Amino acid sequence: MNRPRLFLITPPEFDTGEMAAKLEQAFAGGDIACVMIYMPGAGTKEIQTAAEVLVPVIQQGGAAAIIYRDTQAAGRSGADGVHVDTSLEDVKLAVESFHPDRIVGTGGTKLRHEAMELAETGVDYIFFGKLDLPEKENAHAKTLSSAAWWAELFSTPCVALAGNTIETLAEVAATTADFVALKDALWNSGGDITSLVTEANGILDAHPFPKDD
Numbered sequence: 133m134n135r136p137r138l139f140l141i142t143p144p145e146f147d148t149g150e151m152a153a154k155l156e157q158a159f160a161g162g163d164i165a166c167v168m169i170y171m172p173g174a175g176t177k178e179i180q181t182a183a184e185v186l187v188p189v190i191q192q193g194g195a196a197a198i199i200y201r202d203t204q205a206a207g208r209s210g211a212d213g214v215h216v217d218t219s220l221e222d223v224k225l226a227v228e229s230f231h232p233d234r235i236v237g238t239g240g241t242k243l244r245h246e247a248m249e250l251a252e253t254g255v256d257y258i259f260f261g262k263l264d265l266p267e268k269e270n271a272h273a274k275t276l277s278s279a280a281w282w283a284e285l286f287s288t289p290c291v292a293l294a295g296n297t298i299e300t301l302a303e304v305a306a307t308t309a310d311f312v313a314l315k316d317a318l319w320n321s322g323g324d325i326t327s328l329v330t331e332a333n334g335i336l337d338a339h340p341f342p343k344d345d
Contacts, residue, residue, distance in 0.1 A: 134340050134341050135305070135336050135337060135339055135340045135341060136304070136305045136308070136309055136310060136311060136312045136336050136339060136341075137163060137164075137165035137310070137311050137312070137336070138163065138164045138165060138311070138312060138314060138329070138332055138333065138336070139164075139165055139166045139167075139168070139291050139311040139312065139313040139314070140155075140158060140164055140166070140167045140168070140195075140313070140314055140315075140318065141167075141168045141170050141263065141293075141313055141314070141315040142167070142168065142169055142170050142171070142186075142315075142319075143170070143315070143316075143319050143320075144170055144171065144172055144173060145171075145173070146182075148181070148182045148185050148186065149185070151182075151186060152185055152186055152189050154319070154325055155167065155186065155189050155190060155193065156189060156193070157324075157325040157326045158193075158318065158325050158326065158329050159189075159192075159193030159194070159195070159329075160326045160329075161325065161326040161327065161328065161329025161330040161332075161333070162329050162330050162332075162333040163333050164193060164194070164195045164329065165195055165196065165311055166195055166196045166197075166198055166311065167186075167190045167193075167195050167196070167197055167198065168198040168199075168200055168215055168313075169182065169183055169186055169187075169197065169198065169199050169200060169211070170200045170263060170315075171200060172200065172201070172263075172264065176202055176204050176205050179199065179202045179205040180202075180204075180205040180208055180209050183197070183199060183205055183206075183209035183211055184209050187209050187210055187211050187212075188210075191212070196212040196213060196235055197209075197211045197212050197213075198211065198212065198213045198214065198215050198235060198237060199211045199213070199214050199215070200214075200215050200263075201214070201215065201216060201217070201218065202214070203216070203225075203226055203229060203230070206230075206234075207229075207230075211234075212234060212235050213230060213234045213235025213236055213237065213256070214226055214230060214234070214235070214236060214237075215236075215237045215238065215239070215259065216236065216237075216238055217238050217239050217240035217241075217259070220246075220249060220250065220253070223236070223238045223250055223253050223255060224253050227253050227254050227255060231254065235256045235257075236254075236255050236256055237255060237256055237257040237258075237259060237291070238250045238253075238255050238257075238258060238259065239257075239258055239259025239260060239261070239291070240259070240262065240263075242274060242278075244278070244281070247260075247278070247282065248286075251286060251288040255288065256288075256289065257288065257289045257290060257291050257310070257311065258282060258286075258288055258289075258290045258291070259290070259291045259293070259313070260274075260275045260278040260279045260282070260290060260291065260292045260293065260309070261275040261291075261292060261293025261313065262293075263293070263315075267293075267295055267296040267315065267316045267317075268295050268296065269295050269296060269297050269300065270295040270297075270300050270303065271292065271293060271294050271295045271300055271303060271304050272293075272295075275292055275293055275304075276292070276303060276304065276307055278292075279292035279304070279307040279308075279309040280306075280307040280308070280309075282309075283307055283308040283309050283310070284308070289310035289311065290309050290310055290311070291309060291310070291311040291312070291313050292304045292307055292309035292311070292312055292313065293313040293315070294312055294313060294314055294317060295317065296315075296316040296317045296320065296321075297317050297321070298314075298317055298318075298321070298328055298331050298332055298335070299335075300317065301314075301317075301332055301335040301336060302335050302338075302339065305335065305336055305338075305339035306339060308339075308341055308342065312336065314332065318332075
């Protein structure tokens with residue numbers, strides 16, 4: 133697919149059964165590449181319990197299930213990969229443990245040289261945007277500039293975090309990031325999740341990648 137794809141991130145806290153239903157609604161709306169199970173305040177047991185329910189739903193929807201930070205829960209739940217942003221050494225260990233069969237992603241840095249160091253570990257994607265900051269209507273300017281810089285110069289795919297409205301997808305897609313991440317825009321809008329994913333895909337369809345000369 134020659135345009136950015138959706139990368140969904142769960143809310144930090146959720147009821148597992150309700151989340152499974154919401155994910156099914158999301159997949160009914162169209163293409164989704166990845167779903168990150170994002171539970172920063174939970175322990176391994178809680179994450180694994182939720183993942184055992186959500187991972188099959190995500191995989192049946194045709195997307196990759198990514199666990200935030202917890203390599204143990206990711207391994208035990210049958211997830212497709214893990215997102216590690218704690219340190220360069222932790223990323224290296226995750227790559228050694230999970231490759232070549234599973235995905236390892238990273239991010240969380242504002243410094244370009246750190247992003248390049250992380251990419252050199254062999255990760256599958258670099259994530260631009262801060263997951264733990266309150267989302268604004270538009271994507272953060274630093275996220276947009278970093279994603280545009282990265283997408284132009286490097287082959288490692290990048291993910292750019294959008295703001296808390298569906299309309300913000302257009303400005304993020306314009307960076308030519310490989311994936312556009314949605315969190316609050318989907319779960320907190322109060323709108324129909326299936327319709328929002330359909331609308332999101334329509335916006336992304338309008339932003340094809342430039343053709344190589």
